[in-house]
Amino acid sequence: MADATGDTKAQTAEQLWRHYGRQLALPEWGEPAQLRLQHAKVLLIGAGGLGSAVATYLVAAGIGQLDISDGDQVSLSNLQRQFLYGVADLGLAKNRRAQQRLQQLNPQVQIRALPAADPQQLPAWLAAGDYQLVADCCDNQATRLVVNQACLEAQIPLLSAAVSGWQGSVALFDFSCPSSVAERGCYACLYPYATAEDCRQLGILGATAGVVATTQALEALKFLAGLPTPSDSRVLRFDALGQRWRQLARQRDRDCVCCGAYLCMENH
Numbered sequence: 001m002a003d004a005t006g007d008t009k010a011q012t013a014e015q016l017w018r019h020y021g022r023q024l025a026l027p028e029w030g031e032p033a034q035l036r037l038q039h040a041k042v043l044l045i046g047a048g049g050l051g052s053a054v055a056t057y058l059v060a061a062g063i064g065q066l067d068i069s070d071g072d073q074v075s076l077s078n079l080q081r082q083f084l085y086g087v088a089d090l091g092l093a094k095n096r097r098a099q100q101r102l103q104q105l106n107p108q109v110q111i112r113a114l115p116a117a118d119p120q121q122l123p124a125w126l127a128a129g130d131y132q133l134v135a136d137c138c139d140n141q142a143t144r145l146v147v148n149q150a151c152l153e154a155q156i157p158l159l160s161a162a163v164s165g166w167q168g169s170v171a172l173f174d175f176s177c178p179s180s181v182a183e184r185g186c187y188a189c190l191y192p193y194a195t196a197e198d199c200r201q202l203g204i205l206g207a208t209a210g211v212v213a214t215t216q217a218l219e220a221l222k223f224l225a226g227l228p229t230p231s232d233s234r235v236l237r238f239d240a241l242g243q244r245w246r247q248l249a250r251q252r253d254r255d256c257v258c259c260g261a262y263l264c265m266e267n268h
Contacts, residue, residue, distance in 0.1 A: 011108060016031075016034065019062070019108075020034055020061070020062050023061065028227060029225065029227075032226075033225035033226065033227065034062060034225075036224060036225050036226055037061060037062055037063055037064070037221070037224050037225055038062055038063070038064045039064050040063055040064050040065070040132045040133070040224045041064060041065040041066075041067070041129065041130055041131050041132055042058060042063060042065070042066050042067070042131060042132065042133045042134070042135055042220065042224070043067045043069065043114075043125065043126070043129060043131045043133075043134045043135070044058075044066060044067065044068050044069065044134075044135045044137060045069050045070075045117050045134065045135065045136045045137060045138050045143070045147055046069070046070055046136070046137040046138035046139060046143075047068050047069075047070040047072075047082075047084065047094045047095055047098045047137070048070070048072075048078065048081075048082050048094070048137065048138075048139055049078075049081040049082050049139070049163065049204070049206065049209035049210075049213065050137035050139075050161050050162075050163065050209060050212065050213040050216060051068070051070070051098075051135075051137035051213075052081075052082045052083055052084040052085075052098070052213070053083075053209075053210055053213035053214055053216075053217060054135055054137055054161075054213050054216050054217045054220065055068060055084070055098060055102055056084065056102065056105065056217075057214070057217035057218075057221070058135075058217060058220060058221070059102045059105055059106045059109045059111065060105060060106060061221055062106065062108065062109065063109055063224070064109070064110065065109070065110040065111070065112070066102070066109060066110070066111050066112075067111075067112045067114050067125075067129065067131075068095050068098050068099060068102075068111065068112065068113055068114060069095065069114040069115065069116060069117045069125075070093075070094045070095040070098070070114075070115075070116060071095075071115050071116025072093075072094050072116075073091050073092060073093055073094065074089040074090050074091065074092050074093075074094055074097060075090065076090060080206050081204065081205075081206030081209045081210070082094075083206075084097065084098050084101050084102075085097055085098075085101075093113075095113035095114060095115070096113045098113070099111050099112070099113040117138075117143065117146070117147065119146045119150075122146065122147070122150045123150050123153065123154065126150055126151065126154035126156055127154060131156050132156075132157070132224060133156070133157050133158075133159055133220060133223060133224060134147065134151050134156055134157070134158050134159070135159045135161075135216065135220055136148075136158060136159065136160040136161065137161060137213070137216070140194075141162070141191060141193075141194045141195050142194035144160060144162065144187060144191070145187065145188060145191075145194055145258075147160075147187075148160070148173070148186055148187035148188055148258065149188075149258055151173070151175050152173075152175050152181070152186055152258060152259060152262050153262065154175075155175050155176050156175055156176065157172065157173065157174045157175055157176055157223065158172070158173045158175060158186075158187065159171075159172045159173075159216060159219060159220050159223065159231070160172075160173065160187050161212055161213065161215075161216040162212075163204060163208055163209045163212045163213075163238075164202040164204060165202040165203060165204065166205075166208060166239060166240040166241045167237070167238065167239060167240070168208060168209070168211065168212030168237070168238040168240070169212070169235055169236060169237050169238065170212060170215050170216050170219060170231050170235070170236040170238075171187070171190070171231050171234070171235045171236065171250065172219055172223060172229055172231040172232040173185075173186055173187060173232075174232055175262075178263065180232070181252070181259050181262060181263060182252060182263055183251070183252060184232075184233055184250045184251065184252060185250060185251065185252030185253055185256060185259050186252075186256065186258055186259040186262075188253075188256055188257075188258040188259065189250075189251075189252055189253035189256045189258075189259065190235065190250070192253070192256065205240065207240075208238075208240040211238060211240065212238055215236060215238070219231045219236075230247060233249065233250060234247040234248055234249055234250055235247070235248045235250060
């Protein structure tokens with residue numbers, strides 16, 4: 001894992017209000033929520049169209065630590081929706097460039113650049129990372145299933161989002177709570193099979209990714225601050241063409257091998 005480069009100097013109460021005063025003024029937020037956020041550690045999987053916005057909002061809001069996992073380099077086709085990067089960044093590693101940009105946004109946040117989330121390496125990251133949340137912003141379903149399995153086994157909450165074509169979705173799986181898993185299941189309950197389709201085949205507008213990513217960031221901030229989040233029991237589905245959000249109730253698939261094995265272990 002990469003060395004941390006963030007400046008972790010404590011801020012005074014006055015500095016906190018100057019920096020985060022707009023969110024501290026919210027009655028539902030205030031200093032308790034801000035302090036929770038400042039002690040939170042999040043692993044972000046994928047620094048692309050979703051990850052660019054999620055990382056930016058988490059860092060801007062004052063999260064304690066953000067680890068960014070991505071193994072890609074910036075390409076010209078990314079710039080249509082991945083606004084952490086510019087033409088001058090073409091060919092550079094996304095995780096490092098994102099780290100540098102975000103550190104300029106908020107030097108108080110500890111930000112680390114990690115390689116791609118290798119299935120063999122991910123469980124060790126989760127065991128050692130002391131994460132309160134994993135934000136899955138990757139661009140393929142095969143990786144989402146791997147991340148789902150690893151988070152479930154490590155009992156770390158997973159906030160998963162996806163976007164393709166005109167459609168997007170966000171869902172939170174609180175794997176730290178066995179009763180939540182027993183009732184609402186895991187990502188594999190909803191999407192058990194990996195597909196080969198991605199935005200190269202289906203297409204995507206940058207603004208569609210932005211709407212879904214902003215919602216994912218909002219749900220992450222509320223969860224980390226201890227506020228209610230509708231995505232912890234529902235799938236939030238977005239139709240960009242119709243400009244419509246739907247909330248679909250979740251229920252565990254009794255035949256799901258993934259969370260079925262987890263619950264079996266919990267009961268023994």
